[in-house]
Amino acid sequence: MKFVLILSGLVLFIIIWLVLDFKLGRKKHLSVAVRTETSILHGDFDIFTHGRELFHDYFTAIRQAKKQIHVLFYIVKDDAISQEFFMILKEKAQEGVEVRLLLDRLGSWKVKRKVVTALKEAGIQFAFSNRIKLPYLFYSTQVRNHRKITIIDGEIGYLGGYNIGKEYIDEDPKLSPWRDYHVKITGESVNFLQSEFLIDWNEYFGEDLLRQPAYFPVLPRGVVRHQFIPTEAGQLEENFLRLIRKAEESIIIGTPYFIPSAAIFAELLESRRRGVGLTVIVPFTADHLLVQEASYRYLRQLLAAGSRVYQYKNGFYHAKTIVIDNKICDIGTANFDQRSLFLNKEINCFFYDPAFIERLKAIIQKDIHDSKPLTLAELNKPNFIRTQKERLAAALSYFL
Template sequence: MKFVLILSGLVLLIIIWLVIDFRLGRRKHLLAAGNTETAILHGNFEIFTHGKELFHNYFTDIYQAERHIHVLFYIVKDDAVSQEFFSILKEKAREGVEVRVLLDRIGSWKITKATVAVLREAGIQFAFSNRIKLPFLYYSSQVRNHRKISIIDGEIGYLGGFNIGKEYIDEDPKLSPWRDYHLKITGESVNFLQSEFLIDWNEYSGEDLQDYPDYFPELPKGAVRHQYIPTEAGQLEENFIRLIRKAEQSIIIGSPYFIPSTKIFAELLESRRRGVSITVMVPFTADHLLVQEASFRYLRRLLEAGALVYQYKNGFYHAKTIVIDDKICDIGTANFDKRSLFLNKEINCLLYDPAFIERLKAVITNDILDSEPLTLAVLNKPNLLRSVKERIAAALSYFL
């Protein structure tokens, strides 16, 4: 009995510590977070939906770099793809090109000290972002740098959903083929991506390079009107709400995880009451425990309100997009879930170009053809295990 009381007391103390740690850590994060979005910029865009095509293009651009390569990823695996990636970067560093690599400490946990030492020996400047650190160990373990951007010679930018690993080029049998949306950007707005990288680089490496003009060449305007919105610590929620409120006819949401906040979900239901059509596309196959069950209570209510929900079946759907009418589309690194909304560092691109939006909608239409409608009959069919998982997922949804 005494042992049980001691154990119960320890568990209670741990819970209290976790709650205090998280709340104080979040408060500090909220106070420190800046709020930035660009004015309307003009650039040129290519969109990639398959990893092999993307990485052929991406690696070619890195090979051709002459001055500097700046890379920020959430996940870099320890496999043949990552080894090829690092080999290219090492070769460029040995040629005299400045190479900086910033990886999320937990997302890229497979990158060992030995690997980092080899990269640095080759001349690559390397840092981990978002390390677990005092005084808020638990909170810092949850806040991830989920951004995925690269800037090559200050003239070419990449932004989107792909990380570095074999699954992203269809070499994971469970999740193949991998479906994602990633942008290649040229034009004046690449300077902003460079600035955002250097802000993160300074925070985690201690090297301040914002005043170096070589990293910010004079770039021409392109054809596509757009703006960037980097977010962290809850800023994304208001941005998504603003988008939803702009809808007059239709909202299309594509995300691997559909776990909206209370406020965002209320706005979606209100848009249905205004007569706006809603289409949601999510994967049929989940890549993480409970994320699918966490989405079901929201998808069920949307279906009841007359929305359309599709589950992508031709592999794994990892794209992150929102399309509002035929006027605005959002492509970036943020998922439609609470972790992206409230915890992660993200960066999204809003595009206002009718031709690009038409092109993206054609991509989405093809993805819907590779999908299966989710129905209330399926979601409401008695299933004890799923019901238990849904309850657990609801309790943990903030961290899924």
């Protein structure tokens, strides 16, 4: 009995500590987060949907760098493509190119100390972002830098859903082929990507380069109207709400994890009540425990409200996009889930160019063609194990 009381007291203490740690850490984060978005910018964009094509282009661009390579990733693995990536960066650093590499501490946990040491010895300036730290240990484990940004010579930018690892180039049998959206950017807006990288770099490496003109060349004005919106600490929710409220005819959402906030879900249901068509694309195969089950309670209600839901079957669907009518589309690093909404650092690009939106919609139509419709009858079919998973997922949905 004494042991049970001690154990119960210990469990209660841990729960109280975790709750207080998270609430106080979030309060602190909210107090320092700065809301930023650009004015309308003009650039030129290529879209990549297959990893092999993206990384062929990406590695070629890095190899051609003359001055600087600035890279921020959420995940870099310990595998052949990661080693090739590191090798290219080391070669460029040894040639005299400034190379700065910023990786999320937990997302890139497979990057070991000896690898970091070798990178630094080759001349690469390296830092981990979002390290676990006091006084809010639990909260700091949850807040990740989920951005994927690269800027080369201040003139070429990359942004989107791809990380560095074998699954992203179709070498994971369970998740192949990997479907994602990543953009290559040229034009005036690359300067903003540069500034966002350097803000994060200064926070974690302690080197302030924002006032250095060498990193901000004069760039030509492109043709695609767009704006960048970096977010953290809950800022993304309001941005998504604004998008949904603008819809008059249709909303398309592509995401690997459909776990919206209460406010966003209510707005989606309201959009259906006012006659807006709603289409959601999600994976058929999940890559993490419980994320699929967490989505089912929302998808049931959307299907009952007349929405269309498709499960992508030609590999794993990791794209992150929203299309509102034919007027606005979003491609970025943020998933349609509560972790991206409330915890992660993200960066999204909103496009206002009709021709670009048509390009993206053609890609989405291909993805719908490679999907199967999900029906309410399937989700309502009795399944004891799935029901228990859904209950557990509902309790943990904020952290999935």
